Amino acid sequence: MGTVLEAEGLLVGYAGAPVCGEVSASVEAGEVLGIVGVNGAGKSTVARTIAGRQASLAGDVKVHGLLIDPDAVPCRRQVSAVFDDDLFFPSLTVREHLLLIARGHSLDDPESRVEEELEFFGLMGRSHAIPDALSSGQRRRLLLAAGLIRPSSLLILDEPEQRLDPQMRVALGARIAEHAKSGGAVLLVTHDPQLLLATASSCLVIDEEVQEFDPGQGASIIAGS
Amino acid sequence: MPAPDVPVLENARQGRQLATDIVRFTRRSARRYQRSRISWGTRFVDAYSWGLGIAVSLTIAASFVLALRNEIALRASSAGSIIQEQWLVLPEPVLWTSVTFAVLLVISNLARKLGPMTVNGAEATWWLTLPVDRRPMVLPTFLRKLAITTAGAAVFYLPFSLVTAVGRAPVEHVPAALTFGAGAALAVVLAAVQQLGLLESRLGKAITTAILLGCSLLTALWPSPLPTAVAIAAAVGLVALVVPRVGMVRGDELVRGGAVAGHAGASLFMMDTNEVLRALGGSQKRLDGGKAARFYARPAHGPLTALIRADVVAFLRLNPPILPPVLWIAACIAILLVDGGLPEFAQLAVIMIAGCATSSGMGTVSRKTALVPELDALLPIHPALVRGSRTLMPCAAMALWMTLLSGLLVLLGAANPALMGVGALAGVGMGAGTLRAATRTAPDWSAPPVETPFGPVPRAQLGSLMRGLDVTILAMVPLMVALYLGYVPWSVVAVQAVFSAGIFLVVVLTRPKRG
Structure with a gap:
């Protein structure tokens, strides 16, 4: 399988000030690393830094042994990241957004792949709607569909359960597990104990000191027990 | 990077072609949507109002410029001044060259703040993450900005030249305006060179200042086709240097420029000067x-x-x-x-x-x-x-x-x-x-406007x-x-x-x- 993601002595933060302890982790192909912690602990900052969207204060992030660089084409091909960016082309429909990603990643038969994702995320009835006409949950589904329609060896998800109904959360958990089963690595930031238990193979708890636990302990920490 | 199920494009040309298709697809879909929302009648009314507004503004501006030019031409050199001790006499061409230079520096500075190569929020999310060459995503907007700046600068310089160089023959104002337009193009392209990181920041600023100073000297002091040709050749040469590299601008730089340009543009549209200043000052300095x-x-x-x-x-x-x-x-x-x-x-x-x-x-x-x-x-x-x-x-x-x-x-x-x-x-x-x-x-x-004896205000x-x-x-x-x-x-x-x-x-x- 092989190591997909390695973070060594990673320090993340803003204006030179770290927001949490040093992060060191590695994710093998087929593994899901959960990242949990209280609000403001720095989970999303860690995920953004690992995705290369934010410069680290110290330490390195490597994907397949190469330093992460979102400006490099190979990196963009391998890493799919879904954050809470509520940004869409105002005049493109749901279907057209997904078609853009499918074509941009040179998928075979992009139209049918788009149909499959629309079906999975329950957006078939809204496929010709523009983003302004969608509910916030539907926009979230669209973002997730865009992150999952494309192939990737590392999938980074920042609180994907946000604004999703319970049924969709379960389906999403199954989808993440399936991604890992087919050889992908996943970094999952979550506040949902069920999602963590259903998917994660290990778990980092972000705090002043970052510690690794098994998903059961991580879920207990989220639940506050 | 090993990933057997991830498709890899065979060469850069394929990647560029794909990116071009993506951009074309996005723009075509957006156009189709816009057309479906706006009727021909509305479009005609918009075009008529814009045309009328521009024509009236140009007429007022032209009459003002001609009146000012006559006023300056008739003015005696011993006209009154608020100062008595003129211990240094600044030749008029020096002043107008300095003004030209200052305006070119402002254009360069603004171009750097606003990108000049940018993507908007949606483009950053949906385009920049694709594993394709970014050049087709960035180049059209950059070239459009460059063309608008060049044309706008040349058009605006014409009345300035008419007013400040009353001794020139009418035909001599055209090459001066074209040289200034080329200077403005150089200012934008030099900002792009700095954005690309082709020059170290201080060196880039120094070179930009030197080139723009040269342009302002050519514009104000030498109104003939030769300096115009030199300035245009320099601008075209620099554009040829930058264009093949526009896909190499860092993503965060594209997003930063897009955010500042979007914020400033929206604020200008709303005529909210505080917001314009906030937009332009936002990425200006690091807080101490x-x-x-x-x-x-x-x-x-x-x-x-x-x-x-x-x-x-x-x-x-x-x-x-x-x-x-x-x-x-x-x-x-x-x-x-x-x-x-x-x-x-x-x-x-x-x-x-x-x-x-x-x-x-x-x-x-x-x-x-x-x-x-x-x-x-x-x-x-x-x-x-x-x-x-x-x-x-x-x-x-x-x-x-x-x-x-x-x-x-x-x-x-x-x-x-x-x-x-x-x-x-x-x-x-x-x-x-x-x-x-x-x-x-x-x-x-x-x-609603208030009715006054002079009309609605x-x-x-x-x-x-x-x-x-x-x-x-x-x-x-x-x-x-x-x-x-x-x-x-x-x-x-x-x-x-x-x-x-x-x-x-x-x-x-x-x-x-x-x-």
């Missing part, structure tokens, strides 16, 4: 979190002292502009020293514009705190005292600036030394104006746009009277003191409007 830390740490006696200290430190940490106020003073002096001299009213107008521009730069703290009105209620102090504390540093800074300017004017024989006192007093009123301007609300364009909108500027101008009126008279009667000092104190009190005691 350590400045005046020792002063701030000293124990404060009471909440008002604590607040004043916080406002002073905030003002210092936001790095108030140093260079623009100095340049504005230099511009005022240059206008006064120019050979032949401008009419008195023009000299006074330049001083007034310089004062308004400088005071606007001192309102950064007020503009930032105006965004969070809750900040004013943090301490148990009367709101008037909070506003008074906020105006303290702008008032002090403007008093200092006006004293310096008045001092130089006294040296040039504009009036007796009492002018410096009048200047300092005027600075207090102008500083207070920054707070009034900072709490300006965006104009409400839905409010959008009074509410004008009131909103002029808020802050009104008291700044008012604070300068007694000083202008003293400059016009050539000496400072005590009545002017008294009126200036009353004006500045009145403006300060009005600003501090008036509850700001919230949008």
Whole structure:
């Protein structure tokens, strides 16, 4: 399988000030690393830094042994990241957004792949709607569909359960597990104990000191027990 | 990178073609959607209103330019000036070359702040993450901006040339305008070179300054086809250097430029000058979190002292502009020293514009705190005292600036030394104006215009746009009277003191409007 993601002595933060302890982790192909912690602990900052969207204060992030660089084409091909960016082309429909990603990643038969994702995320009835006409949950589904329609060896998800109904959360958990089963690595930031238990193979708890636990302990920490 | 199920494009050309297709697909879909929403009738009305508006504006501008040109052509070189001691005579071409150079520097600076290569928020999310060459995503917008800047600069230079070089034959103004257009193109392309990181920051700025200085010399001093050809060749050469590399601009740079350009564009559309300044100043400087830390740490006696200290430190940490106020003073002096001299009213107008521009730069703290009105209620102090504390540093800074300017004017024989006192007093009123301007609300364009004997006037909108500027101008009126008279009667000092104190009190005691 092989190591997909390695973070060594990673320090993340803003204006030179770290927001949490040093992060060191590695994710093998087929593994899901959960990242949990209280609000403001720095989970999303860690995920953004690992995705290369934010410069680290110290330490390195490597994907397949190469330093992460979102400006490099190979990196963009391998890493799919879904954050809470509520940004869409105002005049493109749901279907057209997904078609853009499918074509941009040179998928075979992009139209049918788009149909499959629309079906999975329950957006078939809204496929010709523009983003302004969608509910916030539907926009979230669209973002997730865009992150999952494309192939990737590392999938980074920042609180994907946000604004999703319970049924969709379960389906999403199954989808993440399936991604890992087919050889992908996943970094999952979550506040949902069920999602963590259903998917994660290990778990980092972000705090002043970052510690690794098994998903059961991580879920207990989220639940506050 | 090993990933068997991830498709890999065979070569760069394929990647570029795919990116072109993606851009075309996005634009085509967007166009189709827009067409479905706008009827032909609406489009015709839009085109008619725009055409009519542009034609009327051009006619007014052309008649104004021709009238000004005749006025300047007829003006005797011994026209009156507000100064008596012209210890240095600045040849007119030097002044206009400096103005041309300054405008080119402004274009370059703005281009760097606004990108010049950008993507908007949606493009950043949906395009930049694709594993394809980014050139087709960035290049069309960049070339469009370049073409608009070049054409706009050439068109705007034409009337400037007509007014400032009355001795030239009409046909000589065209190459001068074209050279300036090429200079503007060079300013934008050099900003792109800096964005690409092809030159180290300081070296890039130095080279840009040198090239733009050369362009302004060519534009103002040598109106013939040869320098135009040189400037155009230089611009085309640099464009050829930059175009193949536009896909290499870092994603965060593209997003930064897009965010600033989007924010500034929307603010301009809404005619909200505070937002324009916030947009352009947002990525300008790093906040100096350590400045005046020792002063701030000293124990404060009471909440008002604590607040004043916080406002002073905030003002210092936001790095108030140093260079623009100095340049504005230099511009005022240059206008006064120019050979032949401008009419008195023009000299006074330049001083007034310089004062308004400088005071606007001192309102950064007020503009930032105006965004969070809750900040004013943090301490148990009367709101008037909070506003008074906020105006303290702008008032002090403007008093200092006006004293310096008045001092130089006294040296040039504009009036007796009492002018410096009048200047300092005027600075207090102008500083207070920054707070009034900072709490300006965006104009409400839905409010109906008021009927007057001269026709309907959008009074509410004008009131909103002029808020802050009104008291700044008012604070300068007694000083202008003293400059016009050539000496400072005590009545002017008294009126200036009353004006500045009145403006300060009005600003501090008036509850700001919230949008």
